[in-house]
Amino acid sequence: MIVRERPDAFVMIEQDNHAQVSGKIMSQWKDSLFPGLDLRQSAEHAIYRHDVGWEPFDCQPFWNDQKQSPYMFTDFPAMPKTVLYKHGIDVVEKEDAYAAMLCSEHYKQFVKKEPGETARNFVEHEDQRQQRLMELLDGFNKRLFRHHFTLLQLGDSLSLYACLNEPGVSKKDEHPFFKDGISLADKLEGLNRDKMEIYWKDDQTIVLDPFPFERTLEFTLQQKVVAKQAIAQHGLLESYERTPFEKISLRLMPMQSL
Numbered sequence: 001m002i003v004r005e006r007p008d009a010f011v012m013i014e015q016d017n018h019a020q021v022s023g024k025i026m027s028q029w030k031d032s033l034f035p036g037l038d039l040r041q042s043a044e045h046a047i048y049r050h051d052v053g054w055e056p057f058d059c060q061p062f063w064n065d066q067k068q069s070p071y072m073f074t075d076f077p078a079m080p081k082t083v084l085y086k087h088g089i090d091v092v093e094k095e096d097a098y099a100a101m102l103c104s105e106h107y108k109q110f111v112k113k114e115p116g117e118t119a120r121n122f123v124e125h126e127d128q129r130q131q132r133l134m135e136l137l138d139g140f141n142k143r144l145f146r147h148h149f150t151l152l153q154l155g156d157s158l159s160l161y162a163c164l165n166e167p168g169v170s171k172k173d174e175h176p177f178f179k180d181g182i183s184l185a186d187k188l189e190g191l192n193r194d195k196m197e198i199y200w201k202d203d204q205t206i207v208l209d210p211f212p213f214e215r216t217l218e219f220t221l222q223q224k225v226v227a228k229q230a231i232a233q234h235g236l237l238e239s240y241e242r243t244p245f246e247k248i249s250l251r252l253m254p255m256q257s258l
Helices: 015-026 037-049 052-058 078-095 097-111 117-136 142-164 228-234 236-242
Strands: 002-005 009-013 195-202 205-209 217-227 246-254
Touching (some): 015 142, 037 078, 142 195, 217 228, 228 236
Antiparallel strands (some): 002 009, 217 246
16 A cells, blocks of 8 residues: 555555556656566566455555554565565466566565564565566576566656655655655666656656656556544545545657657
């Protein structure tokens, strides 16, 4: 779950919806900037599906007693988190082996920063999975894989920018993840930049530089605004289930078109 706190409510966005937004954004990446076009469908599948493991968990969110707020992906406990990560990668592996490798690497990079045996076991398991899948793929290219992995990370970050910030927020009040732009793990082919500049032009428009997409993008973010008073009276689970989804229309456009 992705959570933003307001004075009287929590804005809650399910991880799988965030991933669908990631996929829609990256589906417009310019072909001329996409090496290994024969793998594009698999790479995009990984971006669309990278958070599918969260789907059954986010339908019934958990309450964090210590923080007095819903658990979100940044503070979700390690043991159940690695279970849902593995489940999600298992699902994707049944659909596309290359996409599963990308999702595996995505979660492995998160988990390997965490201490403890649970994290070590997860990383070891995913190393073994990746080796097994690599042997099934003809002509696996590590350089292309690294590039496609960076595209997955970028798609994740662009969608998270829309999810973690209140629409139209000033640069100084942005979520800490993004105050210095979006860092790239590797310089992407044709961009020669290690960072993207990003900010809100207004409450419906996000501006990006450089802009490596075919055209201005329009997408819809689905969220629930769950009242704190309802949670106090009925608990998080019942309040979340009773709250209807609302859809927010947003666009992503190049800075130079302003």
